[in-house]
Structures are given as C-alpha cells and as structure tokens.
Amino acid sequence: MTHEPHCHDFQKGAADALNNDQLQELLNRTLKNGFQKKRLNGMARLPEYDQLRDQARDLKNHILDHLDAYLERFELEVQKAGGHMHWAEDGDQARAIIGDICKKVGAKTVTKGKSMIAEEIDLNDYLAEQGIEPIETDLGEYIIQLRNELPSHIIAPAFHLSKNQVAETFREHHQHLDADRSLEEPTTLLNEARKELRDRFLKADVGITGANFLVAETGTAMIVTNEGNGDLTQCLPPVHIALTSIDKVVPTLEDATLLLRLLARTATGQEQSVYNTFFTGPKREGDLDGPDEFHIVLLDNGRTELLGSEFRDILRCIRCGACINHCPVYGVTSGHAYGWVYPGPMGSVLTPFFVGIEEAHLLPSASTFCGRCQDVCPVRIPLPDLLRNWRNRAFAVGKPGGAQRLALKVWAMLAQRPGLYHVTARFKIWAMKSLAGKRGHFKWFIGAGGWTKARDLPAPQGGTFQSRYQKGER
Numbered sequence: 001m002t003h004e005p006h007c008h009d010f011q012k013g014a015a016d017a018l019n020n021d022q023l024q025e026l027l028n029r030t031l032k033n034g035f036q037k038k039r040l041n042g043m044a045r046l047p048e049y050d051q052l053r054d055q056a057r058d059l060k061n062h063i064l065d066h067l068d069a070y071l072e073r074f075e076l077e078v079q080k081a082g083g084h085m086h087w088a089e090d091g092d093q094a095r096a097i098i099g100d101i102c103k104k105v106g107a108k109t110v111t112k113g114k115s116m117i118a119e120e121i122d123l124n125d126y127l128a129e130q131g132i133e134p135i136e137t138d139l140g141e142y143i144i145q146l147r148n149e150l151p152s153h154i155i156a157p158a159f160h161l162s163k164n165q166v167a168e169t170f171r172e173h174h175q176h177l178d179a180d181r182s183l184e185e186p187t188t189l190l191n192e193a194r195k196e197l198r199d200r201f202l203k204a205d206v207g208i209t210g211a212n213f214l215v216a217e218t219g220t221a222m223i224v225t226n227e228g229n230g231d232l233t234q235c236l237p238p239v240h241i242a243l244t245s246i247d248k249v250v251p252t253l254e255d256a257t258l259l260l261r262l263l264a265r266t267a268t269g270q271e272q273s274v275y276n277t278f279f280t281g282p283k284r285e286g287d288l289d290g291p292d293e294f295h296i297v298l299l300d301n302g303r304t305e306l307l308g309s310e311f312r313d314i315l316r317c318i319r320c321g322a323c324i325n326h327c328p329v330y331g332v333t334s335g336h337a338y339g340w341v342y343p344g345p346m347g348s349v350l351t352p353f354f355v356g357i358e359e360a361h362l363l364p365s366a367s368t369f370c371g372r373c374q375d376v377c378p379v380r381i382p383l384p385d386l387l388r389n390w391r392n393r394a395f396a397v398g399k400p401g402g403a404q405r406l407a408l409k410v411w412a413m414l415a416q417r418p419g420l421y422h423v424t425a426r427f428k429i430w431a432m433k434s435l436a437g438k439r440g441h442f443k444w445f446i447g448a449g450g451w452t453k454a455r456d457l458p459a460p461q462g463g464t465f466q467s468r469y470q471k472g473e474r
C-alpha cells in the first residue's frame with residue numbers, strides 16, 4: 001500500500017491523538033521523561049556544547065555555499081575507491097536506479113537500514129511492485145513495516161505502540177512460531193525480532209542503507225545506529241546501496257565528527273551512538289567482509305530549489321529529532337497527525353515543500369511559535385521564521401479560506417491603523433464584559449467554539465493592551 005500524503009487530515013489526526021489515552025501516556029513517557037531529559041544530561045557533560053552548535057551552523061552554511069564543489073569531490077573519491085555514483089533528480093529516478101541495480105543482480109530480497117529518504121520516495125512499495133521483498137532491519141521500522149504504518153518519529157519510528165501491540169503484531173506475522181510462547185517481556189520481543197531478521201540478513205541479495213554524512217575528502221559514507229543493523233545491512237549482502245541526499249555532504253572526516261558529537265547528544269543524550277560506521281568503496285582484496293559492489297544514490301528531489309529559497313536554512317538539518325521532542329504541538333498530536341514522513345517543526349517546514357502548500361497548509365500553523373524548536377536545534381535553524389514564511393505562502397494561495405481568512409484580513413487592516421485598533425478593542429472589551437455580566441465568563445462564544453468545548457472563556461479584565469502599556473503597566 002502506498003503511503004500517500006494526507007496532510008489535510010491534520011486536524012482530524014490531532015483530535016484522534018488527543019482522544020487516545022495510551023498515546024498521550026507514551027508521548028509523555030518518551031518525550032518529556034525520555035528524550036528531553038536525556039538531551040539535558042548529554043549537554044551537561046559537554047560544557048562547549050553551545051560553542052559546537054555555532055561551529056556546526058557555520059560549517060553547514062559554508063557547505064551550502066559550496067555544495068557543488070563538495071559533491072563533485074565526493075563523487076571523484078567514491079569512484080577512486082571503486083564505488084559507483086548515481087545522481088537522482090527526483091524520487092522516480094532514484095527508484096528506477098535502485099530497481100535497475102537490483103534487477104542486474106537478480107535480487108529477490110533486500111535488507112534495509114533505517115532511511116528517511118527511502119520513506120520520502122516510498123521505496124518499499126516500489127520494490128514490492130518489482131517483485132523484490134524489502135525487509136526493514138531497524139527494530140522500530142521492522143514493527144511498523146509489519147503493521148504497514150508510517151513512522152511516527154524520525155528516530156523512534158514505533159514509539160507510539162505499546163508492548164502489547166507489538167506482541168500482537170508479532171503473533172500475527174510470526175505464525176510459524178509457537179502460538180503459546182510468552183511475549184510479556186520486552187527482551188523476549190527483541191530476541192524474537194533479532195532471530196527473525198538474522199536469517200534475512202544472511203540471505204539478502206542487496207542491502208540498502210541511508211547515510212548520515214558523506215565525507216568529500218575520502219568518498220566515505222557513514223551511518224549511525226544503536227542496533228548494529230545498518231552494519232549488517234551494509235556488509236553482508238554482495239551489493240550495498242547507500243540512498244542519501246545532497247545535503248548530507250561534509251568536507252572532511254573531522255567535520256563529520258563535529259556533527260556526530262552534536263547529533264548523538266542532542267538526539268539521545270549519548271556521547272556517541274553505539275555504532276558509527278564509515279564505509280568507503282566495495283570490499284578490497286584481503287578484506288574479510290564487505291560488499292562486492294558499492295553504489296551511492298544521491299537524491300536531489302527539489303533540494304537545489306530549497307537552496308535558492310527562503311527555506312535554505314532547513315538544509316542544515318542533521319535529523320536529530322530534538323525540535324520534534326520539544327514541540328508542544330507534536331507532544332500531544334504525535335507524528336501520524338502530520339500526514340507524511342517528516343513530523344514536528346522540521347516536518348512542517350519540509351512537508352509543504354515536498355507535497356505542496358495547498359495540500360499541507362495546516363502544518364505551518366501547527367505551531368505555537370514558542371521557539372523551543374529553535375532553542376534546541378543543534379545547528380540553530382530558525383524554525384519559527386521558516387514556518388512563518390510558509391504561513392505567508394499559504395495565505396498567498398488562499399489558505400486558510402472562509403471566516404478565518406476574513407478575520408485575518410480585518411485584523412491586518414486594524415493592525416495597520418492603531419487609533420482604530422484601540423477604539424475597536426475598547427468596544428470589544430466593553431461588549432464582552434457587558435454580555436458576560438456577573439458570571440464573568442462565557443460557556444460559548446462566537447468564533448471560540450474550540451476553546452469553550454473544553455473550558456469557560458473569561459471576559460477580558462482591565463483596559464486594552466495599548467492603554468495599559470501607556471500607563472506603564474507591564
């Protein structure tokens with residue numbers, strides 16, 4: 001089944017999530033008591049953390065300024081090491097390139113490491129259509145593949161599921177195993193997945209991974225995992241394909257380590273992820289393991305257009321997930337409400353670009369503009385500014401429409417006329433106070449149905465903001 005973007009469902013997805021008690025508990029546990037605390041602990045052990053963030057921002061900006069030169073150097077070094085470079089302008093080209101490589105070696109099964117780019121281009125469905133079985137090997141990805149779901153988080157794709165749901169999924173899909181086995185303990189589930197995947201690793205014809213960084217000076221691609229599945233995907237099958245995008249290139253190995261230090265700490269609070277694997281070219285003479293063929297498929301998919309736009313800063317993203325973990329909107333809606341592969345603040349910047357602002361116009365508004373996403377971003381991406389840019393673009397194409405648009409137009413007209421704004425605000429305060437009477441609040445109020453559904457709306461207290469400001473009240 002194809003994971004079609006369905007961003008117009010954000011409001012419904014958010015409402016469903018808010019009514020799902022289990023999901024709310026998992027969100028609380030995973031974000032507030034998990035990722036957020038771990039990040040703080042990780043930062044505390046690295047006094048130069050903020051300095052490194054400045055360096056990382058400057059490094060990524062430098063790379064974006066010289067992207068063509070670093071990509072050309074990377075290609076040269078990949079070829080020198082015996083690898084093959086393939087440039088893909090869009091998802092169709094990337095899928096066709098991968099399909100051809102698989103067909104040439106008669107591939108029947110493909111193991112896959114976690115790759116958001118593969119999600120972006122819907123690779124699994126394409127491979128299945130070609131008669132090639134894709135097998136996800138990251139535990140979270142494996143679980144959601146069995147359930148035919150989208151990831152709900154870029155680094156914890158199945159966190160929205162309880163242990164019991166995972167057990168049910170395993171019982172349904174591992175029917176060759178004893179039906180009476182106990183799946184109470186998380187370690188039992190883990191061991192079962194490991195055993196199921198072990199044989200798949202050994203028999204796969206092709207391994208496909210993503211890449212966290214591409215090192216221009218050596219032609220090296222590198223991946224970071226905590227499970228080791230990326231390494232087995234990369235080195236066991238005879239053919240390895242690294243599917244990645246042009247924004248992943250860095251000039252030197254030292255630059256990669258700067259970003260790695262920030263990535264692990266910001267994402268999971270670890271000093272380093274458990275497995276940091278660097279691979280350069282195919283197996284050489286005398287090597288004990290490694291693929292016979294090594295391919296890089298480098299996807300653009302509109303990123304060069306992003307580079308020349310007001311959204312350029314998002315190309316600094318190293319997919320740590322911190323903006324997602326700290327977003328109060330994501331914190332109650334979870335990832336599926338966003339309707340596509342990238343959720344949270346970074347997703348609300350990327351998704352309208354990939355699927356169109358008409359389709360995804362609600363996402364830039366799924367933000368309180370509290371600024372936490374920008375505060376925690378290790379490469380200092382000004383996410384609220386980028387979301388504001390998208391809101392402007394949405395307005396320009398007629399979104400939102402109807403009463404909301406009219407209200408915004410009236411507000412904009414008043415905001416440009418402070419005198420009129422003041423008079424209108426005074427009238428509104430007087431009218432609301434009079435209507436509320438002694439009760440002092442409303443059970444329902446026109447245009448505030450969403451608010452009054454869950455709580456009373458208090459009538460305004462005191463004067464207008466302008467009058468209080470003039471009196472020096474702060």
Ligand code: SF4
Binds near residue numbers: 319320321322378379
């Ligand atoms: S935008 Fe920043 S915080 Fe969010 S995933 Fe990317 S690098 Fe991490």
